Amino acid sequence: MNKKIHLQDIGTKDYKSTWEYQEELFKSIVDVKIQNRRDETHLETPNYFLFVEHPHVYTLGKSGDMSNLLLSEKQLEAKGATFYKINRGGDITYHGPGQIVGYPILDLENFFTDIHKYLRFLEEAIILTLAEYNIIGVRSEGETGVWIDVGTPFARKICAMGVRASRWVTMHGFALNVNADLGYFDNIIPCGIKGKAVTSMHVELGQEVNEHEVKEKILNHFAVLFEAQFF
Structure with missing residues (x-):
């Protein structure tokens, strides 16, 4: 089992280009798994793991409801934002x-084959990180x-999360509000949950936060x- 993870911080990158890049990496892992099964080989x-910052964009998951986007195409344009399903x-x-x-973008067969556990571990990594700033993050x-x-x-x-997994290979992930402009959330019903607010580390701490840290x-x-x- 290969527990080494290639880290890439790709800086500020358009959502669509990053999505395409994720798909490439995802496919490269799946292709190795298919070859291993077909040829009875044991290639690693x-x-x-990609870190990225996107220009303003709204994304809607597979089970999402379009009515949770509260902007027209023209209004999106005026805000300098894009939208993707x-x-x-x-x-x-x-x-x-x-x-x-x-x-x-992990092959969970290198770690554990449990999507529920995977999501809980993603949440836990964020909860433990927030705790270092004396912010009490919890699950709902x-x-x-x-x-x-x-x-x-x-x-x-x-912190929002949404993942896709196929053949135990993951993609997509989490988005932690650090110094984000929360005004952009006013244009959607975040995660389709009415009456729930969003926040950021900046708002909770009353000061800008070092994102690299x-x-x-x-x-x-x-x-x-x-x-x-x-590595």
Whole structure:
């Protein structure tokens, strides 16, 4: 089992180009798995982890409802934002500057074959990272992602998640609001959940947060949880 993960921080990149790149990496892993099965070989499958920041974009998952986007095409254009229907789970979300987006493209057969456990580990990596800033992140039953003050009238989401998996290979991932402009969330019903607010580390702490430092902390926790090594 290959527990090494190739880390790539690709900076600011258009959503569509990044999605296509994810698909390429995803296919390269699946192709090795198909070859192994066909030829009864034991070639190692690679694992990848992408960090990226997207220009303003709204994405809608497979089970998402278009009515959760509250903007017309012209209004999207005026806001300098794009929109894509994509092949991950979950409903609608926003990506933009000041948000750390992580896309683990892993062969889970190198780690464990349990999608539920995979999602919980993604959440845990974020929860442990937030704890280092004295932000108490928690899970909300039946709602993937990381929240604050669940069970109170002030419940708010700080990290959205949506993944796709096929042949135990994952893609898509998480989006943690660090210094993001939360005004862009006003144009959607985030994750299709009415009446729930969103927040960011910046808002919770009352100051701008070092994004490079946050990424380092996420990777440290991810490596421990998945017993993995980044290179």
